[in-house]
Amino acid sequence: MMTLTLPQLRAWLSAFARDVLDDHDRLNALDAATGDGEHGSNLARGAAAIQDALAEDRDEDIATLLRSVGMAIVNSVGGASGALYGTLFLRLSDHGSGRDAWSTNDLHAAFGDALRAMCELGRVREGDRTLIDALAPAVAQLSTHRDAPVAESCEAAALAAAAGAQRTAQLKPRAGRGAYASGRAGGHVDAGAASMSLLFAALSRATCA
Amino acid sequence: MMTLTLPQLRAWLSAFARDVLDDHDRLNALDAATGDGEHGSNLARGAAAIQDALAEDRDEDIATLLRSVGMAIVNSVGGASGALYGTLFLRLSDHGSGRDAWSTNDLHAAFGDALRAMCELGRVREGDRTLIDALAPAVAQLSTHRDAPVAESCEAAALAAAAGAQRTAQLKPRAGRGAYASGRAGGHVDAGAASMSLLFAALSRATCA
Amino acid sequence: MQKFMRTADTAVSDYLHGLARAHPDLIRYDPERGIVVRAEAGAPKVAIVSGGGSGCEPLHTGFVGQGMLDAACPGSVFSSPVPRQIVAATQTVDQGHGVLYVVTNYGGEIMNFGLAGEILGREGHEIEKVVVDDDVALDGDLRHLRRGMGATVLVEKLAGAAAESGAPLDEVAAVARRTVQRSRTFAVALGPCVHPSTGSPAFELPAGQMEVGVGLGGDRGLSREPLPPADAVAEALVERAVAELSISDGARVIVLLSGLGGTPELELVGLFGHVHTALERRGAAVERSLVGNYVTSLESPGAQLTVLHTDDELTRYWDAPVRTRALRWGAPA
């Protein structure tokens, strides 16, 4: 496929919500390894909010859908991840006004914008062992595949996000609750990076279909 | 021996104190089975107080020694057992004024008096699963052996106290903290009956020596 | 053992030293005599004295101060005080208007306050005793063993206020007895406490189970049941606590929901909401309430519900100023 259509976008969000609900115990357990053990429960509230937003959406444009998803997440998840995931979708929505499809180039611009906003909000960089470590390599792949069909670029982004998440197991946390037990954290994948790689995996599946 | 002499009395008290300190964990465990698990710790304070009283005693008469032991127990042990054991020694002391030896008959009168006072104070009877169930059969043996040498009568009293304590395992508690869990208490010897049988075992050893 | 303490033997005296340092304006601790007394006696009045095994804090030491206790006699952990303490407390706080002993219905407390009262009666002190036995868990042929639980706080508050108002000893005692008669308590535990001397849990409770009808000091309950949702726990607590009170439409109640020490505020206050609903469903009007750790059993997770069927006089004494570590209202500073 050359573009991500509005129905695919809905399929993506719906799949992400389901995957988060399915994986919610694993995300809690990953968070528990260094943090307070509720990343899965937090995002599960977000998943429910996404489902509500999808049910209420009138199929106007990409911006309207993503904006309502972003607001729903910001105002239901709480914690660091709620502000960050909410900001992600709100920034994406800024690029969807009047649009019912996105090229890879559009996706790259939107996710790149979101990445910058999230780093600023969280006061983090790549390498601090956060969800940024899954998001940043995915954005890099979108950049490399800027002119490729979305199915191809999103598959590459999903692989990069998954690999980035895996690599967090070797990183020393420098932000979020994980950093508190820094000296004793090693070996576990960062919870937020794990959920972020679910987001790109769902995107890849939605664009293949 | 026909009588219990003052040195034997000191030996008795000293042995009882040592036995309580040695057995203090077992007494706690017995109390824990139905009560609050500190009968051993409570009596351990009493044992220390007995040792202090023995160290300070000037060998005047039986009354003076037993009175200071009774007061020391009353004011150091606390709980039900402190009041009861304290009362026991205070009542015994009432029978020792100006005396430096006791016959079995004297012992019987003194312990009988103590038994009555303790039942009144604790508002209990034999069969309520308390230390009375070790004390009462011992007093009965002192009565039976009223004219026998103290070594013989005290041996019988000690056997009766031990058997009485054993029997408490079959009794339904009707006083003390043990009664609270009444329905589910069965099978354990009452802690206070166990410590009371230590008292008569020590008495028997002291009168044999 | 996971406890902040030096040794089991010093746990109580370390607590009392800490208490005196935390509240020099309220209390004095006399380590020689093992008693806690009000820092300032205030105007002459009937004195209120209580005491009991330690480990149930803030009972009784945390209730010494204006409008409540004049002295408290703390025993060892879960063991009653000894007569010497009670005698010393009485001699210190008796201002010649008589002394009320608030005695919880445990063998140790009954006997030791009894022995002290005998000694002191001979010295000319005028002493009244009220025995608190609000625990409804025990019934039938065990009824005489009903333990003193949460109502102890209510008795100390209301008798304290009556004394502060200048009422004579017989009236103060009458207020205390009326409070006992009109109060009932029922308690459940979700786990044991650990006695500092032994270091082992008072009982084993499998996960998902609740010990029903417990007392203090790690006493087991009457039965063990699967732990239901909090609204059902509240319903059970209310059912048992009000059964013997004449609670019908419009009955005015004062409610104390005390944690046993280890239950977090989040759960306890949440439970109170359900208790409130269950009481209102029965037509009771919750006139005053108190939710927190007031009568505890070391770190036990659990809760006890005390309901007092109040009236104008009792509510007036409830509202009267109090200034202690654990209760504080209506009185400046």
Add this chain to the structure above:
Amino acid sequence: MQKFMRTADTAVSDYLHGLARAHPDLIRYDPERGIVVRAEAGAPKVAIVSGGGSGCEPLHTGFVGQGMLDAACPGSVFSSPVPRQIVAATQTVDQGHGVLYVVTNYGGEIMNFGLAGEILGREGHEIEKVVVDDDVALDGDLRHLRRGMGATVLVEKLAGAAAESGAPLDEVAAVARRTVQRSRTFAVALGPCVHPSTGSPAFELPAGQMEVGVGLGGDRGLSREPLPPADAVAEALVERAVAELSISDGARVIVLLSGLGGTPELELVGLFGHVHTALERRGAAVERSLVGNYVTSLESPGAQLTVLHTDDELTRYWDAPVRTRALRWGAPA
């Protein structure tokens, strides 16, 4: 799971409903908007708003009332509130004299109060923020992550008193910042808490071990050490808490020793006695103190020590009347 609750999802709202029923005179709970506000606004003044993950009660909801917070925004257990709550609280309590946000230094709190502040700034609300980061456990390249702990209570009390005195927003904010600068906290845990959603302990701690330098919410500490006697624990707490304060002979301090939720009063007050001794040994004069469960982590056994190097102005604000669920002095009723 050994908890009084209906479901993990209703635990916080059940708590809030219960709180409102326990304190109708002090607070209102708005379930639609998920906020707790003062029952009576009082005279116009700077408004103080805070909020944070639930599970740390009485923080912040228990500090809403006269002389402290005007509104609190409780998040889910150990998760910060969401902007909608903060926006609603601000709109409700802003009386036109500006609003101070007391924000603990956790990513979630910082970001969500940040987002709310951005939205509201555009609506014309005048907002100042003070970030509380009193936790000395984190240092070096982790210093920017220092968590908001016990000093949060002090900031809310002192800023609340400044606001009540009629001071303008910049002065109230200055009092709050000065309190942060002059406060340090160090905490240890003797066991984990259990998150209601997961039902499993936040960490495993072998018996006889202590987790040193913990935060809230079941955060692990910096290290794990054998649990020493309480006087040595106190020494370690004091050593770390005062290291960055200029405590020399005659330094005046206000001390908060808060249990983490599961530590019994007997132990906590005993520990305070040793803390007091350790502070005096360093020449500090303990001018005021507060000992109890004020900033907790559900049922965690443990304690945190906060030391504030006070001065005339801060002590005066400390003594000013306060009337909330958890702090109450100087104010009638």
